[in-house]
Amino acid sequence: MRSHFQLVLTLVASLAASAGWSETLGDPVKGAKVFKKCQSCHQVGEGAKNRVGPHLNGIFGSKAGSDPTAKYSKGLIRAGDDGLVWTHETLDAFIENPKALVSKTRMSFRGIKGADDRLDLLAYLRGFSDEPSNIPEAEPTAQGNYHNLDPAILAIVGDSEYGEYLASECMTCHQTSGANDGIPGINGWPTEDFVVAMHAYKQKLRPHPVMQMMAGRLSDEEIAALAAYFKDLE
Amino acid sequence: MNFNRRLFLGTGVAAATTLAAPNVFAAGHGKPRVVVVGGGAGGATAARYIAKDSKGAIDVTLIEPSRMYYTCFFSNLYLGGIKTIDDLGHSYGTMAAGGVNVVHDWAVDVDRDAKTVSLAGGGSVPYDKLILSPGIDFVDGAVEGWDLSSQNAMPHAYKGGSQTELLKSQIAAMPQGGTFAMVAPPNPYRCPPGPYERVSMVAHYLKANNPTAKIIVADPKPKFSKQGLFQEGWANHYDGMIDWIGDDFGGGNVSVDPDAMTVTIDGEVTKVDVCNVIPAMKAGRIAELAGVTDGNWAPVNAADMSTKADADVYVLGDASQQGDMPKSGFSANSQAKVCANAVRGALTGSKVFPAKFSNTCWSLIDTNDGVKVGATYEATDEKISKVDGFISQTGETAEMRKATYEESEGWYAGITADMFG
Numbered sequence: 001m002r003s004h005f006q007l008v009l010t011l012v013a014s015l016a017a018s019a020g021w022s023e024t025l026g027d028p029v030k031g032a033k034v035f036k037k038c039q040s041c042h043q044v045g046e047g048a049k050n051r052v053g054p055h056l057n058g059i060f061g062s063k064a065g066s067d068p069t070a071k072y073s074k075g076l077i078r079a080g081d082d083g084l085v086w087t088h089e090t091l092d093a094f095i096e097n098p099k100a101l102v103s104k105t106r107m108s109f110r111g112i113k114g115a116d117d118r119l120d121l122l123a124y125l126r127g128f129s130d131e132p133s134n135i136p137e138a139e140p141t142a143q144g145n146y147h148n149l150d151p152a153i154l155a156i157v158g159d160s161e162y163g164e165y166l167a168s169e170c171m172t173c174h175q176t177s178g179a180n181d182g183i184p185g186i187n188g189w190p191t192e193d194f195v196v197a198m199h200a201y202k203q204k205l206r207p208h209p210v211m212q213m214m215a216g217r218l219s220d221e222e223i224a225a226l227a228a229y230f231k232d233l234e
Numbered sequence: 235m236n237f238n239r240r241l242f243l244g245t246g247v248a249a250a251t252t253l254a255a256p257n258v259f260a261a262g263h264g265k266p267r268v269v270v271v272g273g274g275a276g277g278a279t280a281a282r283y284i285a286k287d288s289k290g291a292i293d294v295t296l297i298e299p300s301r302m303y304y305t306c307f308f309s310n311l312y313l314g315g316i317k318t319i320d321d322l323g324h325s326y327g328t329m330a331a332g333g334v335n336v337v338h339d340w341a342v343d344v345d346r347d348a349k350t351v352s353l354a355g356g357g358s359v360p361y362d363k364l365i366l367s368p369g370i371d372f373v374d375g376a377v378e379g380w381d382l383s384s385q386n387a388m389p390h391a392y393k394g395g396s397q398t399e400l401l402k403s404q405i406a407a408m409p410q411g412g413t414f415a416m417v418a419p420p421n422p423y424r425c426p427p428g429p430y431e432r433v434s435m436v437a438h439y440l441k442a443n444n445p446t447a448k449i450i451v452a453d454p455k456p457k458f459s460k461q462g463l464f465q466e467g468w469a470n471h472y473d474g475m476i477d478w479i480g481d482d483f484g485g486g487n488v489s490v491d492p493d494a495m496t497v498t499i500d501g502e503v504t505k506v507d508v509c510n511v512i513p514a515m516k517a518g519r520i521a522e523l524a525g526v527t528d529g530n531w532a533p534v535n536a537a538d539m540s541t542k543a544d545a546d547v548y549v550l551g552d553a554s555q556q557g558d559m560p561k562s563g564f565s566a567n568s569q570a571k572v573c574a575n576a577v578r579g580a581l582t583g584s585k586v587f588p589a590k591f592s593n594t595c596w597s598l599i600d601t602n603d604g605v606k607v608g609a610t611y612e613a614t615d616e617k618i619s620k621v622d623g624f625i626s627q628t629g630e631t632a633e634m635r636k637a638t639y640e641e642s643e644g645w646y647a648g649i650t651a652d653m654f655g
């Protein structure tokens with residue numbers, strides 16, 4: 001899949017998270033208005049059919065160019081075979097500038113420059129794709145609060161009361177007793193080892209999807225808080 | 235901590251009834267009172283965490299009719315012969331040591347003005363904060379020809395315990411070359427991969443004991459969770475045994491006849507030996523009686539699981555309508571901890587931390603062939619929203635699948651210890 005690092009960064013920045021809340025993707029009601037720009041070629045919703053372009057039901061999470069009843073350009077089909085999957089990030093990039101994402105696409109549309117308009121449009125389209133409550137693997141519906149890496153991470157003194165609360169989520173898999181049944185016990189680790197291990201998952205240096213995901217959304221302070229709490233568990 | 239009451243409660247049904255008399259509970263009460271209805275994945279966890287973390291500052295009562303909780307999670311592995319029924323049973327006997335008063339009775343009504351819960355055995359229990367985690371009930375008339383009175387002929391086995399045992403004995407009694415049918419539920423329902431793990435585990439059992447038997451699944455959905463992984467696994471392990479009929483092929487147009495033991499799918503009548511009907515679901519009835527449901531489920535606020543209808547009534551787990559989390563034991567357990575933190579904060583002024591939720595659903599396709607799907611979620615102002623996730627890939631190595639299964643065993647030990655102490 002192509003990298004849209006630049007675009008993703010802009011997106012995260014524009015989402016500047018308000019305290020404690022994650023942001024949903026955008027405003028679907030405003031997005032319905034933005035969709036007017038697509039309507040001459042695309043339908044979405046109940047009974048939507050392929051027109052000039054394919055219908056957009058279930059687009060999130062689908063492989064690009066994969067509706068067997070639609071007509072696609074070679075470029076879009078090849079992009080799909082190369083691994084282009086429609087996620088929030090890839091759709092955002094495509095709608096911003098179709099030709100920059102898919103070589104010689106048949107979609108003759110010059111793109112939407114406004115990031116907020118795209119966000120709203122995607123929130124609207126997201127409503128016609130799988131819901132994670134029914135299909136847990138379906139695409140996310142919100143942006144998490146991501147945090148920048150701090151060089152002084154190891155120096156952070158963790159709040160073990162907060163650590164205890166955060167740890168309740170870990171206890172679903174890592175037993176309080178420290179037992180090792182299929183999942184390793186993590187009690188009594190030296191703070192530094194614990195912090196390094198968690199950041200290794202967070203940065204995906206250490207493989208394991210569950211722990212990458214768990215660590216991925218913890219801030220540096222939260223990791224420090226967990227380390228402070230687990231250090232003293234027997 | 236109220237030691238006398240706990241001692242008293244340990245002694246059985248009669249004691250529970252006596253205790254339920256309002257004057258016993260109301261007498262000279264200074265401590266804030268939390269009542270939890272339903273001792274499952276959500277309720278047991280919430281009760282235990284509030285009691286544990288408040289260190290006796292909050293009076294916690296759990297109302298649950300059963301003496302033993304039989305998990306639905308891993309019940310498919312019991313159908314497959316990989317776990318025993320005893321592996322699935324957990325006693326509430328350990329809850330008292332954790333500071334939770336357990337009343338073994340049914341909650342039959344909630345008076346939100348008087349802030350009391352009435353019990354089937356008589357009397358009522360007052361609360362400052364009420365947490366409902368009653369799991370699911372079935373929507374009447376969801377599958378033509380089936381109602382609760384047919385559950386012995388055609389079990390749902392979608393609540394733990396006796397229904398699961400019944401289904402297992404029916405599968406064992408199938409004639410050689412017989413047919414097992416499943417009527418799968420429409421969205422949303424508890425445990426999105428559950429029916430398909432069940433199909434895998436029934437196939438696992440039949441392959442060893444009744445290899446010419448057939449499995450038909452009538453499904454009202456065009457698509458289901460981990461579909462690619464299950465279908466790959468079915469082709470690898472149980473080639474030709476399983477016929478999944480999705481909505482595109484009439485799987486949603488189903489009726490059953492429990493007397494004749496027939497299933498009619500899109501007009502075609504089939505005689506079957508076992509029929510597992512999993513009807514459409516709704517919140518456990520007490521949520522509706524409490525007046526906190528809207529349609530089939532109870533809408534809640536993502537930050538603390540309080541209901542939209544009443545800030546002092548919380549709904550956890552399957553019964554709640556919270557947004558993106560699938561209805562699973564893992565989800566219910568995760569929501570319970572967020573709720574416990576918020577309830578304790580509201581009653582004692584302890585620190586309330588931002589809500590974070592997660593879920594992972596493991597499924598076993600065949601011995602040591604485990605797969606998983608998981609995600610993290612956070613509270614947005616309108617719902618619990620998914621922020622990140624992962625899913626097992628098709629074509630993974632046998633070692634990885636085995637490690638995934640071993641992880642699920644670790645999780646089972648972990649969550650049950652987390653629920654019951």
Ligand SMILES: Cc1cc2nc3c(=O)[nH]c(=O)nc-3n(C[C@H](O)[C@H](O)[C@H](O)COP(=O)(O)OP(=O)(O)OC[C@H]3O[C@@H](n4cnc5c(N)ncnc54)[C@H](O)[C@@H]3O)c2cc1C
Pocket residue numbers: 271272273274275276277297298299300303305306307308309310339340341342367368369370391392393424425428429432518519520550551552553561562563564565566594595596
């Ligand atoms: C076949 C199958 C497989 C599953 N596999 C998994 C899995 O692998 N992983 C996973 O995470 N989840 C799994 N689940 C889902 C999981 O079992 C549920 O999502 C979970 O139990 C929900 O928790 P809960 O607290 O909402 O309800 P429950 O755990 O069902 O608890 C509800 C409790 O409330 C009690 N109750 C109901 N009404 C009243 C009342 N009026 N008064 C007093 N008490 C009452 C009931 O007796 C029950 O004990 C599976 C489910 C099934 C059916």
